[in-house]
Amino acid sequence: MQNIIKINFIIFFLFFGANVVAQQHPSLMLTKVNIVAIRKGCDSLPILKTSYLALKADADEALSTTINVPKPVDGGGGYTHEQHKRNYTSLLNCATVYQITSEKKYADYVKTMLLDYAGKYQNWPNHPKSKSLDDAGKIFWQSLNDYVWQIYAIQAYDLVYDTLNKTERDKIENELFIPILKFFTEDRKVVFDKIHNHGTWNLAAVGITGYVLNKPVYVKKAIYGSNLDGKTGYLAQINKLFSPDGYYMEGPYYQRYALLPFILFAKAIQNYQPELNIFKYRDELLAKAIHTSLQTTYTNKVFFPINDAIRDKTFESIELVYGSNLAYADIKPDADLLDIVQQQNKVIISDAGLKVALAIAQNKAVPFNYQTLWIKDGAKGDEGGIGVLRFGQNIDQQCLVLKASSQGMGHGHFDRLNLLFYDNGTEHFYDYGSARFLNIDTKGGGNYLPENQTWAKQTVAHNTLVVDQTSQYQAQLSLAESNHPTLLYFNNTPKLKVVSAKEDHAYENISLIRTSALLKIDETEKPLLIDVFKVIADKPHQYDLPFWYQGKIVNTSEKIIAQRNNLTALGTDFGYQHLWLNADKKLSSASGFISVLNKNRFYTTHFTSNQPLKIKLVSIGANDPDLNLAEGKAFILSQSDFKNQTFISVTDTHGNTNPVKETVTDASSIITDLKLVEDSITQTTISFKAKDKLYIYQINYQNKNNYINIR
Template structure:
């Protein structure tokens, strides 16, 4: 739950500091680590020889030489002293990065104010440290591809400088000014161990690639190993964050250090300790391979470190990639994405795209040879797919087209069709998602007509106050609130999941989002329709609100209901962001159109029924950006129980569904007339009885 850009709660980890790593038997089974002559971390001698004979090599070499030459021509400035948090390098008034006049004077490009404080100078040194790490690796590749000792000598300059300086950096400190055991996230060269870990990976690779050059003496090699890499390992072993993604990076840094030092015991520790590689594979994800934080942004962040660990390991002869959860972790984005490749912004995430995983897909394609990865890389480009899979390659969507229950992600994804007509509905029922979770049990997102309709706003940015006052609140989601309150943090459950030929259906439930009250949501997705029955049994009479936010220009009733009253659905728990409110009280089923702003003026028509009387509000909430207003429908019932029926016409034109009937007495039955025939659906706690149209 702690990312580099999130301030976190320190006290959670104090206990972690006191726990020493626990070794649980041999890490290696049949594969003891092997330390071949270098290079053996960034690449092996055999891989390097193969690469030099590959058709891509001239281009790779040219690029590496260009980078190496630039670093020889303008050698980078090596900082003397440790760094502070990189985000401190900004003008407090304008929030923009400063520009360095020299090491001591830093100018805001907007107000031209010159900053000379120690904290800003230290944050600037962090930038220089970061550049040096990357330079060491780039010089390493230039040397590996050319054998030109000038590149090795410049990489050596960087490594020796840090080896000279590391023992003299201040003891453990963090960006809040704490030191020693209180700086549990802190570092020495940097103000956080996360930066130490990310940085040392590149330094290790630069060393691995150049240390066989004749520019290195044995004494210099020993200096770098003993005075730089070993103390960084100690820094990274100081605190243990368990399943957390920072720990994944610590593990990656430690594994790279173990490789260059040829330290078998350290390899074993990284693989077996609490929070180590195997522990995280067991506890930070499940068999679906979804990282526990429930967000593709954090999934990707943890995956990058995992791949560094695995590469270091397999080059020591330990086939860490053979754990099926690793492959599942790289397939996960394809199971989580909408049909167009974007991700729903569930929990603290953004509407990213599967292409942000391209590097991992390439990596997995080389290692596993599974055509799903080739399709993910090609993303519909037939020529590229033939390049990868051969001339008789069949295309096909990279994104999963089958419905799936994904308990690690806490989601069920209902899917129909492929190509431009594909539809996808996800219901978020499971794991809260640690500190990055939202109070959104039984929230749904809906994709149809080539776009996202019902959305989760995601995280906006952490610096907006709406991060706390809107995005996490239940009212910002497409689910139910009771008493106008936000839900409690909890894990719900899937009652059943039935993927069939003509439809896919599921039921999900929570009895702890509002302790004592049971919320159950039944969904059935078929071609062009989504049937949604939300059953509420509250522990006492209260205000029951059913909420739907859809990306569109406007929300309007299909029938003329009159002008409505100006009314706000609430003042707190996120409701304060629901503006332009109007309300109607209705005693019969109604139909509503979310009308898209796109030139096609596509419609998401919603037929709503169920309660004998409900108060309806239209209003506008906040979407994926702070200025993105999104129309919202709130259905309100006062009482102890309610069954909200909604049938979504997914044709994009609003003309597919022709009638919706809820037989009296039991809201769990729905009859839907469509231009393709009549559907009769009865949901129960154990499944669905469904009569699709006969053809």
């Protein structure tokens, strides 16, 4: 251990002993001044060493195969698509290994491949599989992938620059990179100036390439926009796409994706133009964005699948590996970021990765601080937000998410006041995410499927209210983008965490108010999820409130008999056409419950209302001829032909099963007698019993100082 600390001190001195000099190569993530220290770290620091060995194994595998630069013909997931993705990864891997080993074979690989691309690129037309002439790439079916390719390729070029002679550099720059810069800024000027993640990738590729090639005009355009007026470009992207809390308007999944070009370009700016203080820009917003991205994950590492999300994406993705490394090394050395890095089990072979690996070797890591937060949305922080309520240690944490944010542009779903609930390391009330098989060519070319529009974006696919079997904002993007929910109340105390929000525009002349809480009482081991969804309307409507759950129903307050054959779809449009109606039961009493066994733990949701309820059990799969839809089950609290409506639910987490020992404990909820005591425009009061102790839970909608009253 003493030897490691001694070596670490040498590395520390080498790392901080000099500043980056512009136009030295390499000069991006891995800089010339720190190469000796990084080489030592790859030998002595455990996480840096294992990360390097894994990268070297990939580089060696690339060297063992013949370089292949095929003419692009395939869509996402097709042969040429995947080959060009492998190529840009291999370029960066081999170039990085060259810097650590000084073995020329790795640099020669990069040189040969870049020269191959340079000899072919200008002869390639716009991609034949593109869906839009304005968004076609040359290497890939959409230009977005071309931007990603360039960001990897230019880093590789920077790493091997000093091994190339002038003739080789001229060919690569003049026949590959300069034509790429012109294609990105001229042919794809609309994308370059677009305030969107595609625009971010474009301008980051242009800006980083401009630095490496010493083309300041391209750097200026990337930072300040095509017209150099700041209305578009990198700084405008930061200003318009992120809230003051660092929340990215398209949602957590796309925040993860968009972070990489933001932080890579920031690192290049910092290295080449430190006087711009880019990491301090807008009150260290990029650091906030990285932290906020991590806060929009559950303790199983998975991002909240809001909007067009791939549901199993975790913070182990390469974007957050870069993000956590740079946030710690270049902005603020928060020790809990080291916990994230340890869970990622890798660092970037770079200046930042060295600093992080050194801190981990010095045992500076502490558990990541998951927080209860109201995360503001909108450039000014005034377009709603995401409420995240957490209770318990990271090892077994409850987490409630209320989505009360803006639309999220074209990737947004029509699900204002959507509720997600996590416990026991998994989802209980979950979100479908997107209808997409990413990069699987046989499934719509790996792109979003038609069912993304007909199902995944529709309101009934989420845990929020549907009026008259019609999606919020009639599923029209322009209408949804013009409005946003409003936060009414947020509270974070040890035993009561509450978020309450209002949506006035999703349906004409209807106000929606959802107040969701985690309440810890003495009688229960885990907090209760208390959810009150109030609807105020000018005339009667049909109301459906779905709860999409994981697990299997094991008990109900009243016997529900499912359909045995001849299933029919629940409706004809707005997602209802994709739902099989498995059972339909009108409650004989004012309240009821459904118990679900999920990951060996019981969840009993008690419910009541101000009007008699009907329970509908549904599953996904109707009108799905190509079998594109994932399995899913929900119970829907339904009410027809009433004006004002309040749905009350209390979810009790209790007991467990042990399949190995064949034991079951606490299979029944201790919550009983759920009642709606009083309900008006200004107040909702409910009561319930826990082991015969009576609790009164009151919401005072117009009293911020006494919004929730419990007795």
